[in-house]
Amino acid sequence: MKFMHISDVHLGVKPDAGKAWSEKRAQDIWDSFAEMIEIAAEESPDFLLISGDLFHKQPLKRELKEVCGLFARIPQTKVLLMAGNHDYIQQNSFYRTCEWPENVCFFPREEVMCFDFPEQNTTVYGLSYWHREIRQALYDEVFPKNTDRINILLAHGGDERHIPFSVEKILRHGFDYIAAGHIHKGGQLVQGRAVMAGALEPTDCNDTGVHGYWMGNIDKTHCDVSFYPVRKCEYCHEAVEVTPGTTGYDVMRQIKALLAERPAYQYFQICLQGYKDPDVIFDLNKLSHLERIVDVTEQLRPDYDYDKLLAEHENSLLGAYIAAMQKKRQDPVAAKALEYGVSALLGHEICR
Structure with missing residues (x-):
């Protein structure tokens, strides 16, 4: 079975607000997602796994229609989608009334459920956030119903405020692959068994390093998964x-x-x-x-040239301070105190 795995696309985010390129960066994120769909059209994976935060906030109706139009371009690929902590399902969320294309399986509840695909011998488990924070370890006590299937868990979280989970425990329970999201820096959590997809594109200047998508092949005995960079x-x-x-x-x-x-x-x-x-x-x-x-x-x-300053200000408070500090035992704390005191007395900005 062949799959693509992405997460944390954050459609609708406007990185670097106030910068001349902010609008371009916002459009780039939409364009990168559209390009993922084109890659899926060419590669024909059985599944496109999206591990939460497709949108940066509650999606507008027109934004969902754009996304549905893109998903409809890959009818041969089953799209598995969950809401994350940014685009969590609220009472008036358009997620609740969206008419998805036939190839899209959206997890509607905040409790783990599954979609079964007998033709691919695969079952995919997941849930959607209905709250901005979920502190319970909801994934850790999930067991696959049929261990003869390829069992995949879509998991969004991994920190104490967003569904903390134990990769080792989930794998011991019988899952063959964990398709994780939420942490924007991606990587393999367990080689060939669990991947934190990372953000498809960086959303702010703290998202350093390379971002992109993952593609893999999996059966009941083996999984190969590879990373492909996106460099907008x-x-x-x-x-x-x-x-x-x-x-x-x-x-x-x-x-x-x-x-x-x-x-x-x-x-x-x-x-x-x-x-x-x-x-x-x-x-x-x-x-x-x-x-x-x-x-x-x-x-x-x-x-600072402290000897020069002492000679120039010998009969002033500054000179007295330098002389007194230089008599103290010289260690990092004393050196810092000397620097701060001289900066303050000279009216210079104190560098912390």
């Missing part, structure tokens, strides 16, 4: 090293050089690190407005 966007956290001689233009040049050498689909959160001239101020707002730069922060220490 990839967020990277990068450090830019600063020395006391570094100027604002130097930092600007370093960031522009980084942008020039890296692929156009990469977006960056930059952190300035190192030591700076205390009199130099970097314009983080200006740097943040560079193309493909999501944010710029700094973790910089002032490069």
Whole structure:
């Protein structure tokens, strides 16, 4: 049996709000999902497993119609779909009245149920969220009804507020594959047996690394599953090293050089690190407005010449403070206290 596995598409999310590319990123997420459907049309998997949070919030009726139109393009593939903690089923949710195409099986309840597919010798178990949080370990006590079948569990969660579960316990109970979602960083939880799909596309700058979809073949004795990247966007956290001689233009040049050498689909959160001239101020707002730069922060220490400052301010409070601190035992705590005190007395920003 051949399957595709995706999760956490978050249709409707608008990443990087306020940035020039925000609308494009929102459209890219829709386009990536549509491209998954085209891949399914070409590859003809028996199942497309979607492990929750297809939408970023309650889907609009027109959004569900778009999705239903896409699902209808792959009638040869059974689509198994659940609501996650972001698009959980509310009282007035259009999930409750949606007329799905014949190939779509939607889990309507907040208790584990299953769909059985005798032709593929497969049973798929799952549930939908009806609440934003579910703290009970609902998956851990589920047992397949027929262990002769290929038994798959769609599971959305994995942390203490969203259905915590034990992969080992679920597999011991007789499941052949766990198709998990919720954690945006994907990977195999147990080789060939359990996969956290991760987000199809990153939804904010903390979703670093490669994202994409999974495809596999499974029978009662073996499962091969492989990851395929989608690269419309990839967020990277990068450090830019600063020395006391570094100027604002130097930092600007370093960031522009980084942008020039890296692929156009990469977006960056930059952190300035190192030591700076205390009199130099970097314009983080200006740097943040560079193309493909999501944010710029700094973790910089002032490069004080304490002997010079002591000579220049010998008869002042600053000089007295430096002299007193230098007489103390020199350890990291004392060094930090000296730096903070000098920064405060000079009116400089304190770097924590």
